[in-house]
Amino acid sequence: MKRALLVIGVLLALVALALGAIVWSMNFGGPRIRDAAPTTPPSQDEAARGAYLARAGNCMLCHTERGGTPYAGGRPVETPFGTVYGSNLTPDADTGLGKWSAAHFRRALHEGRSRDGRLLYPVFPYTHFTRVTDADADALFAYLRSLPPVHKPNRENRLRWPYNLQGSLAIWRSLYFRPEQQQDDPSQTAEWNRGAYLVQGLGHCGACHTARDVLGGQRSSMDLSGGLIPMQNWYAPSLASPTEAGVADWKIEDIARLLSAGAAPRGAVLGPMAEVVLHSTQYLEPADVRAMATYLKSLPQVPTDTDPREVPRPGASVLERGGKLYADHCASCHGDNGQGVPGAYPTLAGNRVITLPVTANLVQVVLRGGFPPATAGQPRPFGMPPFALQFSDADVAAVLTYLRSSWGNKAPPVTELDVTQQRTTTRE
Known part of the structure; x- marks a missing residue:
């Protein structure tokens, strides 16, 4: 009996060590980035392209305190686990991105790590930004480098234990996050693939339109079947349901108008989506808006599980x-x-x-x-x-x-x- 218990204990210890090794390798492994911050200013063309991409990603909304300097951080984002504050993205050397390199910034978007390798909280939607191309990441970084530096220390996050621990975050990432690259679908048009990239990656639509479990994880960042936005109590309806917000039977022009103007013949945006249109999608090029509309129209439609015959009077x-x-x-x-x-x-x-x-x-x-x-x-x-x-x-x-x-x-x-x-x- 003792021998059997000893064997079971050894096996459990080996399993725990193996799981620990997997968690460590996935979250803390990999080479250190020793690149120095660039010393030459970014080109105007690259910075301008990055400014456009920042609009597409609606970056300023979370990284600007109300009444504050754009991109200087400080805006509180409430979550079920506590409060996370938007970080300073201006090129200040002490409190912003002034010491970052382009490689550091790419890693933040693609792997959810800070300059020092610290794991970032997924309030920063790197689960979607992992699909942003290197070229777009570099353009975004060029734009942020072009901003006036603002010396504004980042506020300390107020997360409850154990959610404030890097180890807990490492376990969460092991359950819900894998670095990915956006892959074009060769069976679709270039317009469709561009729309998929904007919706799934930079636009991070699934951050709101996907349900989350009790740990804040999502089944898939590409799942757009609807979800309640935590702490805001707005429901982001399913984009894959004809009885919610699916647009498979809409005209492309009407979908594009909804994204760019906020209103179309068959609907209008309110609440959090009104902020998205106000700060982001209304500024996109018509070709990009149409690409997003093309992708959204193509989503397979699955009716929600409701039966009008069973509605109580x-x-x-x-x-x-x-x-x-x-x-x-x-x-x-x-x-x-x-x-x-x-x-x-x-x-x-x-x-x-x-x-x-x-x-x-x-x-x-x-x-x-x-x-x-x-x-x-x-x-x-x-x-x-x-x-x-x-x-x-x-x-x-x-x-x-x-x-x-x-x-x-x-x-x-x-x-x-x-x-x-x-x-x-x-x-x-």
Whole structure:
């Protein structure tokens, strides 16, 4: 018996050592980068190209504190595990990228490591940026080097134990991350492949449109089947579902308009996606927007698991209450029958946003308002005012239940608890 236990103990120890060796080699192995920081200024053409790529990646949004100097860092990013602060990307020698080389920067994007080899937290989406080409990484680095240096020390992250440990991060990476290179599909057109590169890599669309598990990991960075954005309580709908946000049956021109202007005949962007359009996609070249549209249109469509025949009928009192609230506060813009006003107020009848299985976005819009981005293609968009101070949680639940049960819409009721949870847990 003792001998058997000893053998089992030795085997377990060997397995633990083997796993430890794998984790170490994947996360801490590899040659050190000894390249010195460049001493000559970047070319204007390379920096200009990098500026465009930084727009495509929406880099400034996370690396700029509100009211702060662009790219000087300091913006807090809330996660379920604590707060991570955007780092200083200006070429300051002490607090920014002034001592970095192009090789250091490429490694950060491709492997998620800092200049000293320290593992970076995946709030920085290197799980997607790993697909960025060397040429694009070098252009991005050239642009950041061209910025005025700002001496601004990076704020210390506030992550709970054990998520603040490099060892824990190494285990996470072993489970969820492998460095990759973007591979063109020879069976597709150059336009499709360019769109795939922008969506899967630099645009990191899957960072929001993919569900995460309890450890913050994703099944695949190329999975666009929808997910709740942590801490923001906005739902990024599935781009591979005709009943959510799939665009397989849209015209290419309409998809491109949604990305560049923020509104199209069959939809408009709100919430986090409005920020993406505002700061990023509206500035992309028409060819790149069309490439993204081409790729998104090609995604295989998988309907969500909802059956209108099984939708419970809400109580008459809830519908009566919701209908009165709608008539008093909503019908003047959206119409008595939810028909909306073309180019101004969206149609609610037959609108798949209204019938999404996840009701987070609807509650957010009623409580906090809905504001499309101001873009060149839509310089003065119509917005929706917030009703958080006018409506109780029961009011919000009633009016949304009314919308989801009227004019041919068939979706489960919204409960008062759904609204209460949104009102109390959303981070500004």
